[in-house]
Amino acid sequence: MLQGYTIAFDLDGTLVDTAPDLVRATNEIMDILGLAHVDVADMRKIVGRGARVSVERAAAISNRQIDDEEMARLLPIFLETYRKGIAISSRAYEGAREAMIALKEMGAKLVICTNKPTHLAQLVLQELELLDYFHGVYGPESTPKTKPDPLHLITAIQGCGGDVARAILIGDSENDVLAAQNASVPVIVTSFGYTMTKAPDLGADAFFDHYDELLELVIAVLKLNH
Incomplete structure (x- = not known):
């Protein structure tokens, strides 16, 4: 699907x-x-x-x-x-690994688009045994302008062979929402992320409280936007 x-x-x-x-x-x-x-x-x-x-x-x-x-x-x-000490206490959110497995099993390509330096993003993902789920990791070095600029997101999507018209961003903040909206990409946000703005007020297409909701939300939002 x-x-x-x-x-x-x-x-x-x-x-x-x-x-x-x-x-x-x-x-x-x-x-x-x-x-x-x-x-x-x-x-x-x-x-x-x-x-x-x-x-x-x-x-x-x-x-x-x-x-x-x-x-x-x-x-x-x-x-x-x-x-x-990059992964002493850091942990993937509950259900995130299972959600990524489910998305990949349905044929999706996964990519990281982060303002964290690429080598550090790769390292934390590797330490938490998450790196192999992704086709690429695109940090600030990968683009002249980082999120909230849409170029960062577009670079990540196209860099792994994807089509911006057939993509979605999962994020947690105003930066993610702005980057996605300015790239004409739908966006879903977490309700537990790093922002002072509550998830319903971020202006995303949808938000979720737990990763076990993500697969159904992705399918629903993509149907609404295509």
């Missing part, structure tokens, strides 16, 4: 709850800056626009700005700290 369709997934807050390990790396930077630690709840609100923005937002909680020179020094420390 899904033969010829491409299903793009965001990563953080959509497929995998990465916040616990991101907190560890972020607080390493907060220690260097002499700032208060962030907690997992904070992290889930500030992830989504890449590592630099996450560090900036974490510092901003303590009313601290980071200039370009300082960020150039801190960002490699953050990335290396995170890499070393």
